[in-house]
Amino acid sequence: MSINFKFKQIGLIRTPYIDKAPYQPIDGDKGDFRIVLDGKYTEGLLALDSFRYIYVIYHIDRLRRNPSMSVSPSWTPGTKVGLFASRSPVRPNPIGISIVRVKKIVNNEIFTSGLDVFDNTPLLDVKPYVKDLDSKNDANYGWISGLESDQEHLLLHIKGIPHEY
Amino acid sequence: MSIRKRSGEIRYKPIGIIHSPFKEAKGTPIQPRAAKDINGTVEVFPEYTEGLKDVEGFSHIILIYHFHLSKKLSLKVKPYMDSERHGVFAMRGPSRPNPIGISAVRLLRIEENILHIQDVDILDGTPLLDIKPYVPEFDIREASKIGWLEKSVHKLPTSKDDGRFIK
Numbered sequence: 001m002s003i004n005f006k007f008k009q010i011g012l013i014r015t016p017y018i019d020k021a022p023y024q025p026i027d028g029d030k031g032d033f034r035i036v037l038d039g040k041y042t043e044g045l046l047a048l049d050s051f052r053y054i055y056v057i058y059h060i061d062r063l064r065r066n067p068s069m070s071v072s073p074s075w076t077p078g079t080k081v082g083l084f085a086s087r088s089p090v091r092p093n094p095i096g097i098s099i100v101r102v103k104k105i106v107n108n109e110i111f112t113s114g115l116d117v118f119d120n121t122p123l124l125d126v127k128p129y130v131k132d133l134d135s136k137n138d139a140n141y142g143w144i145s146g147l148e149s150d151q152e153h154l155l156l157h158i159k160g161i162p163h164e165y
Numbered sequence: 166m167s168i169r170k171r172s173g174e175i176r177y178k179p180i181g182i183i184h185s186p187f188k189e190a191k192g193t194p195i196q197p198r199a200a201k202d203i204n205g206t207v208e209v210f211p212e213y214t215e216g217l218k219d220v221e222g223f224s225h226i227i228l229i230y231h232f233h234l235s236k237k238l239s240l241k242v243k244p245y246m247d248s249e250r251h252g253v254f255a256m257r258g259p260s261r262p263n264p265i266g267i268s269a270v271r272l273l274r275i276e277e278n279i280l281h282i283q284d285v286d287i288l289d290g291t292p293l294l295d296i297k298p299y300v301p302e303f304d305i306r307e308a309s310k311i312g313w314l315e316k317s318v319h320k321l322p323t324s325k326d327d328g329r330f331i332k
Contacts, residue, residue, distance in 0.1 A: 004178040005231050005292070007263045009170050024303055041262060043240040046252030053306045057265055059175050069215035082218030084209075084226075084296040087303070092213065093177040093294045095229055097267065099306055122171050124263045126254040133257075135305045136269055142223035142298055 011037040011108075011123035013058060015115050022116045023075065023087075025098045029114025033100070035123060042108040045126075049105045053129035056115065059122040060094035067092050081143055096121075099129050179292035181209035181278075183230060185285045190234060204273070205285035207293060214278040217296075221275045225299035226282070230266045231292040232259035266291075269299050 015021070016031035035056060037045065048054065071088045072080050089096060101113035110126070185205035207228065209217060220226065238260055241250045253261055271283040280296075 003292075004176045005294075007175045007177060007265070009175065010262045041240065041254075044253040044262075045255070046241060046250075047255040048252055051255065055267060057263075057267070061171060069213065070218065082220055083216035084213075085217075085219035085223070085298055087297055087300070091295055092180050093229075095177070095265070095295050097227070097229070097297070099304065120171075122175070124175070125261060125265050127257055127267065128255055129306055130257070131306065134269060135307075136225045136271075136299060136301070137305065139225040139299050139301050139305070140223065141300060141302075143219045144300070146222070 007059070007124055009038075009059070009122040010041055010125070011035060013056065013115060013117050013119075013121040013123055015117055015119050015121075017118050021118055022114070025100050025116045026114040027101060031114070033112045033115045035110040035112060035126065037108040037110070037123070037126075039108050045105055045108070045110070048110070048126070048128065049102060051102060051128040051130075053099055053101055054110070054112070055125075055127040055129055056098045056100055056112070056123070057125040057127070058096045058098075058117060059124055060089045060091075060096045060117075061122055062118055063090055063094055065090050076147060079143075079147065085143060095124070099134075177231070177294050179210075179231070179294065180213050180296075181207055181293035183207050183228065183285075183287045183289070183291040183293055185287050185289045185291075187285075187288050190288060200284050200286040202283065203285045205270075205282050205287065205289075207280040207282060207296070209278045209280065209293070209296070211278055217275060217278065217280070220280070220296065220298065221272070223272055223298045225269055226272050226280070227297040227299050227304070228266075228268050228270060228282075228287070228293060229295040229297070230268075230287065231294055232261070232264035232266045233290070233292055234288065235259035235261070235264040238262060265294070269304065 014034040067090050069083050070080050071083050071086050073086055098116055103111040240253050242253055243250050244256050273281040273283055
C-alpha cells in the first residue's frame with residue numbers, strides 16, 4: 001500500500017545520551033532530561049504541569065537497519081519473538097513512546113525524569129498519563145514471564161541497567 | 166524560540182486497520198475505560214503477520230494509530246469533561262499538531278492477521294501505525310495526580326464523543 005501520512009517535528013528531546021541510551025526510561029537517572037518544544041506550540045502546555053506523568057512520543061531517527069518481523073531482544077540473546085511482541089526500536093513506523101515524570105515546565109521546556117532516547121531525538125507529541133485510563137492492573141508479562149530467570153534480574157536487562165550478577 | 170529541526174520528512178504508513186462498532190465520531194467512547202466491554206478487531210496487513218508471533222501471550226497491547234478524522238488544530242481546547250480550556254498537550258483529544266493516538270486495550274485472541282480486542286475507544290476504519298506489548302513495568306505508573314481530570318474523571322463511563330473534534 002502506498003498511502004502514507006506526513007508528520008512533523010514539533011520539538012526535540014535533550015538527554016545526556018550520545019552513543020548509548022538505556023532501553024527503557026529510568027526514573028532516578030542522573031542528568032539533564034528536557035523536552036524543548038518549538039516556541040509556537042508553548043500555549044499547548046497549559047495545565048500539563050497538573051499531571052505527574054506524561055507520554056512522550058518521538059520519532060526514532062537513528063536506525064541503521066530495516067525492520068525484521070522476527071527479533072531477538074538484546075537483553076535476552078537467543079530468544080526470538082515476533083516484532084510486535086517486542087519493544088524493539090526497529091519497526092515499520094519507528095514511533096517511540098516513553099512514560100516519564102514531569103519535574104517542572106518553564107516556558108517551552110518540560111524538565112523530566114530519565115528518558116531512554118538519544119540527545120536531539122525529534123519530538124512528535126506529548127500526552128498526559130492518566131492512571132484511570134492507562135494503568136492496566138491485571139496486565140500480564142506475556143512471553144517475558146516464560147523466560148527462565150527471575151523477573152527482577154530480567155527487568156534490569158530489559159531496562160538496560162548495568163548490574164554485576 | 167524556534168528549534169533546530171532534522172532534515173527530511175517524517176512519513177508513516179498504515180500497517181493495518183482498526184475495526185469497531187463506532188462508525189462516526191459522535192457517540193464513540195473517549196477512552197478505553199469508558200469503552201469497557203466494547204469489542205473490535207485489528208486487521209494487520211498480511212506482510213506483517215509474522216511480526217504478530219508471541220503477541221497472543223500478552224493480556225493487553227498498546228495500539229498506536231492515526232487520528233484520521235481530526236480537525237484543524239487549536240492549541241487551547243475545551244475538553245469533553247471540563248468547562249475550562251486546556252493546552253492541547255494536557256489533553257488526549259484527536260486534534261493535535263501530530264494526530265497520533267494511543268490506546269491500551271485488552272487482547273482476546275489472534276486469528277492469523279486479525280487481533281480480537283476489547284475496551285475499544287477507536288473509530289471504525291482508523292489506520293494502525295504500530296502495536297506494542299503492554300508491559301506492566303514500563304506502562305503502569307502510580308500517578309496520584311491526574312491533573313484537571315481529577316474533578317471530572319467520574320464522568321468517564323458515560324462521556325461520549327459529541328463530534329466536536331471532527332472535520
